[in-house]
Amino acid sequence: MEVLNHLLLGLSVALTPINLAYLFAGVMIGMIVGIIPGFGPAAGIAILLPITFGMEPTGAVIMLAAIYYGSMYGGTITSILLNTPGESSTVASTFDGYPLAQQGRAGPALVMQAVASFVGGTIGVILITVLAPLFSQVTRSFGPPEFFLLVMMGLATLIVMIGGNWRYGLISALIGFALGTVGVDLETGQTRFTFKSAEMIGGIDFIPIAIGVFGLGELYYALYVGLHLKGSGGIVRYDKEQRFWPTARDFIETKFSLVRGSLLGFAIGVIPGAGATVASLMAYSVEKSASPTPEKFGKGAMAGLVGPEAANNAASSGAMVPLLTLGIPGSASTAVLLAAFVLWGLTPGPLLMAQKPEFAWGLIASMYLGNVALLALNIFAIPLFVLMIKLPYRILAPAVILVCTIGTYSVSGSIVETWLMFAAGLVGFFMRLYGFSPAALVLALVLGPLAEQSLRQTLTISGGSFGIFVDRPMSLSILIFTAAIVGGGLLMRRAGRGFKPQ
Amino acid sequence: MGGRLLRAGFLLALLFGASWYAWTAFTELSYLSSAGRLGPGFFPRVIGASLVALLAYSVFVDLQGDWPESAISPYWRTAAVLALLCAVFVGLLDLVGGVLAMVAFMAGSLWFLNRGRTLQNALVAILLPLAMYLVFSVWLKATLPRGLIPLPF
Incomplete structure (x- = not known):
């Protein structure tokens, strides 16, 4: 009953005309961000942060969150029609989505992916509604040892589950930690690695780094592999098909895939570091294993499209749980969202839901509405997004650089930060090229100060003993859970089923 | 190698x-x-x-040499030229201001990537920076670099 009251409060916040307008703008932008290959939600949210400066905090965060989960929907359209995932989390959707389109079933595939995304996203938000308050209560007993271990769990999971090479993933995270130490040490007031520059005393802002590695770095990589020469000639013409809508059989055959994908996706999304890409790939494997006709997978099985789609959208909802209740982002995109929260004076963590219920529940309620808007957009506005797919990359690429550069400058009017973004773009390109993990770098940069502070506090409490991590039941539980995830990930790699880099 | x-x-x-x-x-x-x-x-x-x-x-x-090595992509020059143009763009921001730097960057990069479509390139190189100016400077009141000799608008 209490949950329903909270949800009604949230709806009263989200249903104001201005917040609805922000929500609709956010889902539209998210769809566009998802469609552009090599331009992910992390860069999209970071670039659009300055646009929200004139807004009221709840509306701003509603819009930025909508960009995040909206991009999960958008990335699939290119997966189905062009065999090119717009997002790493929609890679699995190419496996059966494109073969379906080639068989003249692009219309049903597009509608089914929209339905699966809607079901996954909505089940995810229902689970947030029920579980986030419980999580929030449990995490109130967390102290510095638990927070330090949660940061380590997020990074370890990210490195083991996604990175192609765990050593390069670890190096990426350490670089992020190193960048996070630049500036003033909050405990002693001593400056570190500032080159005596006044601009560096406040530390390295992660926004130019995120825009650089995810915006410019990915774009340089796309040019390096020749994406600018590929036209939209290979795009499948869905409008020539006789049947646009899916059949009753499509729904009946995939009803369990929808539920399985949603639950699996949410569970994986809650784990810091795992994320939507891992969720969708795991859902694909699960669907193939559960199917009575696994030989059809990869040749146009609807369950092979529906399961991963439900999973990646549910995972994006699941990732909001540690963000809202612990203040710990599980991915680069949620790290940028965390920064947006902080920018607006909101501190995500165990007390957020109790102290700022109108904000937390307004955001959750907006996600229900956002998923409905995305379902409608995905079915009825497909021609509009197909037009965008046809925009040549050779025109899109300079436009993206322009937006990245001006977006970075406008955050704080600093040319130093703009150069920093440029440098991060070059480093991001080489990281992408050689299998490093830009996501681990950005996540570590954002979480670095929390990791350092909580480790120092932990060792002060324990008198320098690391035994405190196993003495406390909560921290021991997190340690065991982390060991299980990392061990499982390593075993899967050894068995040759490890996930490929983004 | x-x-x-x-x-x-x-x-x-x-x-x-x-x-x-x-x-x-x-x-x-x-x-x-x-x-x-x-x-x-x-x-x-x-x-x-x-x-x-x-x-x-x-x-x-x-x-x-334990790593499997792939050859350098034939398109490396494209990525390098775009990175160079981006560096020039950032360098121009404080010199000629945001609007002119945007127009110059778009014109240069479209001339390089989208050759032979002069009218299309000219339109995009003027209209996109104009739209950016209207969104960031006029609507959002965000800071855009003014350059050494600020434009009259």
Whole structure:
């Protein structure tokens, strides 16, 4: 009953005309961000942060969150029609989505992916509604040892589950930690690695780094592999098909895939570091294993499209749980969202839901509405997004650089930060090229100060003993859970089923 | 071979940066604070030492040739030219101001990437910066670089 009251409060916040307008703008932008290959939600949210400066905090965060989960929907359209995932989390959707389109079933595939995304996203938000308050209560007993271990769990999971090479993933995270130490040490007031520059005393802002590695770095990589020469000639013409809508059989055959994908996706999304890409790939494997006709997978099985789609959208909802209740982002995109929260004076963590219920529940309620808007957009506005797919990359690429550069400058009017973004773009390109993990770098940069502070506090409490991590039941539980995830990930790699880099 | 050298060069550059970071952490930042607690050098020392060890090992492994190596893409020049144009763009921001720098960058990069479509390139190079100006400067009141000689609008 209490949950329903909270949800009604949230709806009263989200249903104001201005917040609805922000929500609709956010889902539209998210769809566009998802469609552009090599331009992910992390860069999209970071670039659009300055646009929200004139807004009221709840509306701003509603819009930025909508960009995040909206991009999960958008990335699939290119997966189905062009065999090119717009997002790493929609890679699995190419496996059966494109073969379906080639068989003249692009219309049903597009509608089914929209339905699966809607079901996954909505089940995810229902689970947030029920579980986030419980999580929030449990995490109130967390102290510095638990927070330090949660940061380590997020990074370890990210490195083991996604990175192609765990050593390069670890190096990426350490670089992020190193960048996070630049500036003033909050405990002693001593400056570190500032080159005596006044601009560096406040530390390295992660926004130019995120825009650089995810915006410019990915774009340089796309040019390096020749994406600018590929036209939209290979795009499948869905409008020539006789049947646009899916059949009753499509729904009946995939009803369990929808539920399985949603639950699996949410569970994986809650784990810091795992994320939507891992969720969708795991859902694909699960669907193939559960199917009575696994030989059809990869040749146009609807369950092979529906399961991963439900999973990646549910995972994006699941990732909001540690963000809202612990203040710990599980991915680069949620790290940028965390920064947006902080920018607006909101501190995500165990007390957020109790102290700022109108904000937390307004955001959750907006996600229900956002998923409905995305379902409608995905079915009825497909021609509009197909037009965008046809925009040549050779025109899109300079436009993206322009937006990245001006977006970075406008955050704080600093040319130093703009150069920093440029440098991060070059480093991001080489990281992408050689299998490093830009996501681990950005996540570590954002979480670095929390990791350092909580480790120092932990060792002060324990008198320098690391035994405190196993003495406390909560921290021991997190340690065991982390060991299980990392061990499982390593075993899967050894068995040759490890996930490929983004 | 070129690909392996480039990888080794990137790793060596990272190793150089990590070595400087670790050296600074060990020589300039104290391990303990004046109150006897863990000081500002504690965390950077752990990070720096780990980074140097991992990168040194990676350079060693890479130079041994244990890695499967792919050739450099034939499109590397395109990526390099765009990166160079981006650097010029950032350099121009404070010199000629945001609007002119945007027009110059778009014109240059479209001339390079989208050759032979002069009218299309000219329209995009003028209209997109104009739209950016209207969104960022007029609507959002965000700061755009004004340049050494500010435009009258």
